[in-house]
Amino acid sequence: MSPGRNRPKGHRAATILAATLMAAALLAPARAQPVASTVVAELPNPMPPVPKAGKLVEFEFRTTSRHHFAIDPGSMLLRGNEILQLTIVVTSSGGSTNASYEAFDCKNTTHRLLAVAGVDGNWQPVENSPWVTVRTSDQVLRQHYAVFKAACSGGGLSGGREDILRRLVNPPNELYYSQ
Numbered sequence: 001m002s003p004g005r006n007r008p009k010g011h012r013a014a015t016i017l018a019a020t021l022m023a024a025a026l027l028a029p030a031r032a033q034p035v036a037s038t039v040v041a042e043l044p045n046p047m048p049p050v051p052k053a054g055k056l057v058e059f060e061f062r063t064t065s066r067h068h069f070a071i072d073p074g075s076m077l078l079r080g081n082e083i084l085q086l087t088i089v090v091t092s093s094g095g096s097t098n099a100s101y102e103a104f105d106c107k108n109t110t111h112r113l114l115a116v117a118g119v120d121g122n123w124q125p126v127e128n129s130p131w132v133t134v135r136t137s138d139q140v141l142r143q144h145y146a147v148f149k150a151a152c153s154g155g156g157l158s159g160g161r162e163d164i165l166r167r168l169v170n171p172p173n174e175l176y177y178s179q
Contacts, residue, residue, distance in 0.1 A: 041103030048075035050117040059168045066093040069143045081156040082107045106152035
């Protein structure tokens with residue numbers, strides 16, 4: 001008796017399918033990797049203080065969310081001509097606040113969470129957080145797109161701190177305005 005005779009029906013087709021999928025995976029081009037940057041996003045030392053409400057600057061953009069979004073201009077850090085780091089504060093319609101210290105990589109169109117404000121008022125670093133693509137269609141995280149559009153142009157930062165803040169607060173086109 002040959003070894004394949006007692007196998008269930010469809011086993012041969014499943015084996016062929018698995019082999020085909022493995023071959024296709026080996027022949028497929030590797031995913032495009034982000035362009036290596038000479039600038040590194042990292043926590044500044046010392047960290048900016050967790051912001052107080054009076055120091056925040058609100059910004060608007062088109063979103064379905066009822067949350068309010070603000071940044072702390074004092075936390076803005078430009079690394080080279082590629083990366084912006086800053087504190088973003090999101091306040092829910094019920095009054096809960098979340099503050100995060102984030103990095104935006106203009107060259108690769110990505111953002112990364114570096115730290116979150118803890119309940120004790122201190123920053124809690126986020127270890128090994130991934131770089132995530134900035135997307136226009138993500139309604140939940142659309143604030144990242146608004147910051148990216150205000151800060152980045154042509155693969156680099158589009159001006160200094162004052163320019164970026166001005167564009168974020170007074171956006172250049174209808175993509176940002178509330179509905």
